[in-house]
Every structure is written in structure tokens, then in C-alpha cells.
Amino acid sequence: MATPVTELDLPMMLLSDGTAAQRMNSSVDLPTDTWIIKNLFGYAVWHYDDVTGILRDKRWHSAAGKIAEIMGVTNEQFLERQTVNILTAEGDVHLRLRRLVAPAFSPRQADRLRPFMREVMNGLVDKVAATGKADFASDICEPYPIPIICELLGAPKSDWQLFSRWANDILEIFSLDMADKLDLIMRTQDELDAYTRELIEERRSKPADDLLTDLIAAEEAGDRLTTDELVMMVNAVIVGGTDTTRNQLGCAIGLFAEHPDQWALLAERPELAQRAVEETMRFFGAVRGTARFASTDIVYRDILFPAGTFMSVGLAEANRDPEIFDHATTFDITVQKSDQPQLTFGSGIHYCLGQALARAELQEALPLLAQRMPNLRMDGPTTWKPEGVGIFGPASMPITFDPGH
Ligand code: HEM
Numbered sequence: 001m002a003t004p005v006t007e008l009d010l011p012m013m014l015l016s017d018g019t020a021a022q023r024m025n026s027s028v029d030l031p032t033d034t035w036i037i038k039n040l041f042g043y044a045v046w047h048y049d050d051v052t053g054i055l056r057d058k059r060w061h062s063a064a065g066k067i068a069e070i071m072g073v074t075n076e077q078f079l080e081r082q083t084v085n086i087l088t089a090e091g092d093v094h095l096r097l098r099r100l101v102a103p104a105f106s107p108r109q110a111d112r113l114r115p116f117m118r119e120v121m122n123g124l125v126d127k128v129a130a131t132g133k134a135d136f137a138s139d140i141c142e143p144y145p146i147p148i149i150c151e152l153l154g155a156p157k158s159d160w161q162l163f164s165r166w167a168n169d170i171l172e173i174f175s176l177d178m179a180d181k182l183d184l185i186m187r188t189q190d191e192l193d194a195y196t197r198e199l200i201e202e203r204r205s206k207p208a209d210d211l212l213t214d215l216i217a218a219e220e221a222g223d224r225l226t227t228d229e230l231v232m233m234v235n236a237v238i239v240g241g242t243d244t245t246r247n248q249l250g251c252a253i254g255l256f257a258e259h260p261d262q263w264a265l266l267a268e269r270p271e272l273a274q275r276a277v278e279e280t281m282r283f284f285g286a287v288r289g290t291a292r293f294a295s296t297d298i299v300y301r302d303i304l305f306p307a308g309t310f311m312s313v314g315l316a317e318a319n320r321d322p323e324i325f326d327h328a329t330t331f332d333i334t335v336q337k338s339d340q341p342q343l344t345f346g347s348g349i350h351y352c353l354g355q356a357l358a359r360a361e362l363q364e365a366l367p368l369l370a371q372r373m374p375n376l377r378m379d380g381p382t383t384w385k386p387e388g389v390g391i392f393g394p395a396s397m398p399i400t401f402d403p404g405h
Contacts, residue, residue, distance in 0.1 A: 014044075380398040
């Protein structure tokens with residue numbers, strides 16, 4: 001007979017406790033005599049095998065749709081909207097969406113944007129190269145993903161500012177006081193929806209070489225995305241694809257500033273870009289964790305988790321699991337430390353849909369920055385964003401480097 005989890009005497013703690021410096025340099029001290037702890041909402045696991053075991057078990061459903069409720073939001077219309085979403089869909093509904101949209105997010109599609117990514121990053125560095133000083137968070141991270149998402153979707157350059165505002169406002173859903181910002185979030189979502197519907201109409205009559213046209217044309221066995229689903233996908237791309245990428249870039253630079261030898265090496269050997277991205281995401285990922293809830297009674301490791309049990313999964317901690325990664329607590333872009341992937345893009349059916357695009361964005365950005373910002377150092381303390389509900393990175397990061405490159 002499995003023991004109900006409620007009958008176990010488990011320590012109560014938070015996975016992501018500790019300062020930013022602690023997070024960058026080592027994980028929080030977690031108990032060694034148990035593989036599961038209690039937290040404010042339910043339970044938490046952090047070993048690589050438990051994290052992947054739960055994320056790959058389809059009976060554990062995404063808790064993303066429940067975050068608003070947990071944050072105290074009661075607005076029915078808003079809550080309803082959060083449930084019609086690829087990130088929260090499960091079972092056949094999710095499978096159908098993933099099958100339809102996956103080809104439009106392939107590595108080949110992401111690769112088409114690489115020259116544009118370099119152009120955007122060079123443009124941003126041009127503005128600060130002469131002085132050798134920048135706030136890396138606001139000068140580089142903040143503006144980098146928006147033009148790329150616009151180019152991907154097929155939105156014109158004249159709308160970059162608009163998208164930037166929409167992304168910032170909608171991303172308030174990840175803030176701790178999101179319940180107070182509901183009016184703004186909903187108003188912005190309406191504006192974006194109206195804009196997207198217009199763009200869809202335009203592409204239907206005049207197809208172009210972009211994601212929206214690909215999504216409109218996506219078809220499997222006679223099935224197609226509805227207009228509402230297309231609008232939802234555009235929303236998902238903005239929510240999933242802007243703050244994640246910019247924060248991951250900020251985390252990477254924070255890390256490289258502490259490892260100048262690795263920075264110099266990347267400038268010298270840009271072919272290390274791919275490994276550098278995997279190692280920075282393993283060592284200091286911007287998405288620290290995610291959450292699931294039990295859709296039914298689940299027995300795992302001889303313990304019964306009743307339907308509705310909330311489970312946090314520590315991606316950042318799993319990425320430093322010494323059972324999986326050799327020299328898990330050292331940062332080194334020259335060696336592959338495991339056959340297993342780093343987990344900052346998640347695992348299982350909700351594995352990041354935009355991973356090829358995000359990887360391309362970071363693989364293009366990092367070696368270019370290493371070459372154009374030699375001798376990178378911190379020029380004052382970094383202010384880290386509050387941890388919120390999972391995405392983490394610098395709010396401000398003053399840096400200095402050798403000018404004129
Ligand atoms: C470094 C950048 C990124 C990181 C660290 C990241 C991380 C993640 C993670 C951890 C998940 C799974 C969440 C869960 O299982 O609960 C996810 C899902 C997702 N991501 Fe990303 N992401 C990044 C960039 C992007 C980009 C650029 C896009 C879009 C162009 C994107 C779109 C999505 C979507 C749509 C999902 C939901 C997939 C599904 O539920 O089937 N992400 N991402």
C-alpha cells in the first residue's frame with residue numbers, strides 16, 4: 001500500500017531560497033535525507049530523475065493555468081482565458097496543437113533568422129561600443145528579443161515599439177502583484193488580439209515568408225488552427241519568447257563576468273557558442289522551476305499523491321545534480337558534462353516550443369558580444385528581479401569593457 005504524502009513528516013522549505021549570488025554560484029542547501037519537501041503550495045522535488053519523471057508523466061498537468069488563481073485573481077473572464085492556452089492544454093487538445101504548430105518552430109525556421117539576429121545585436125552594441133560602458137539589462141537584454149519576435153511573426157518595424165509595450169504589460173502576469181494589474185493586462189491582451197486578427201486577415205489574402213503564414217497554412221489530416229487558436233499562439237509566442245530570452249542573456253553575462261577566462265575563450269573560439277549556451281543555461285538558468293498538479297491520484301516512489309496535489313519542480317537544482325552532471329558545480333564551456341540535456345527548457349510534452357529560436361538567439365548573441373565587449377567586467381552592483389513565479393534575471397546590470405570593438 002502506498003503511503004499518502006499527507007502522512008509523511010517532511011521538512012518545509014522553498015527551493016529557490018537564497019540570494020542571487022548564491023543562486024549563481026551554488027544551489028541552496030537542500031536536505032540529503034529526503035527527495036521531497038513541503039512548500040507553501042504543496043510539495044517540491046529537485047533531483048534530475050524526479051524532475052524529469054514528473055514532467056514526463058502525463059498525469060501531472062501544467063499548473064500554469066492555476067497561477068492566477070493562486071495569486072488571488074477571481075475575474076472569471078481572465079481565468080477562462082488562461083485555460084485556453086498551449087501551455088495549459090493537456091491530453092489530446094495539447095497533442096493536436098503541438099502537432100499543428102511544431103513545424104513552424106523547427107530549427108530550420110529559427111536558422112533563417114540568424115543573420116537578422118546578428119544585425120539586431122550589432123545595432124545594440126554599436127550604441128555602447130565607443131564608451132565601453134552599458135547597463136547590460138536595459139541596453140542589450142531588454143530590446144533584443146522584440147525585433148526578432150516581430151520579424152518571426154511578420155509584424156513591420158514600425159510596430160516594434162507597440163510590441164515592446166504590449167510584451168511588458170502582458171508579462172505583468174508573471175509579477176507577484178499581478179492581481180492588482182489585471183485591468184492593464186486584460187486591456188493589453190484585447191489590443192494585441194485585435195492587432196493579431198487584422199494581421200491574420202492580411203496574411204490570409206497575402207501570404208508572406210513568416211510564422212503567421214506558416215501557422216495559417218499548418219494542416220494535418222485536414223485539420224487547421226482556428227482564428228482563436230492562431231491569436232492564442234501569437235500571445236503564447238510573446239509571453240513565452242520575450243522575457244525568457246532577455247533574462248537568460250542577462251544571467252549568462254553575469255556568469256561570464258565572473259569567469260573572464262571563459263569569456264576570452266568564447267571570443268577566440270566562437271564555434272563554442274552551442275556548448276556555451278547549454279552550459280550557461282545549465283549553470284544559471286533564467287527559468288528556475290515550474291509546477292504541476294496531479295490530475296488524478298498518482299502513486300510515485302510508493303507514495304500516494306491525491307488528485308489536486310501541487311508539485312513544484314526545481315529545474316535549476318536538477319541542472320546541478322551530481323548524479324547526472326560531472327563537475328556539476330563548476331562552469332566550463334569546453335566540456336560536455338552529461339549525455340542528458342540541461343533542463344532550463346523543461347521536459348516532457350510542454351518542453352519549450354521556442355527552444356530552437358531561443359538557442360539560435362543566444363548562440364548568435366554570446367560570441368558576438370564576447371568579441372565586441374572584450375575584458376567585460378561589472379561596473380557596480382547588479383540589481384536582480386524579484387523571483388516572481390519562475391523567470392529570473394537582472395533588472396539592472398552596469399558593465400564596462402574595452403571600447404571601440
Ligand atoms: C531562453 C529562453 C527560453 C526559456 C528558458 C524557455 C523555457 C521554457 C520552459 C521551461 C517551458 C516549459 C514550462 C513547463 O513545462 O511548465 C517553456 C514552454 C514554452 N515556451 Fe519557452 N523558453 C524560452 C524561449 C521561448 C521562445 C523564444 C518561445 C517562442 C518563440 C517560447 C515559447 C514557449 C511556448 C509556446 C511554450 C509552451 C509549450 C507547450 O506547453 O507545449 N519559449 N519554455
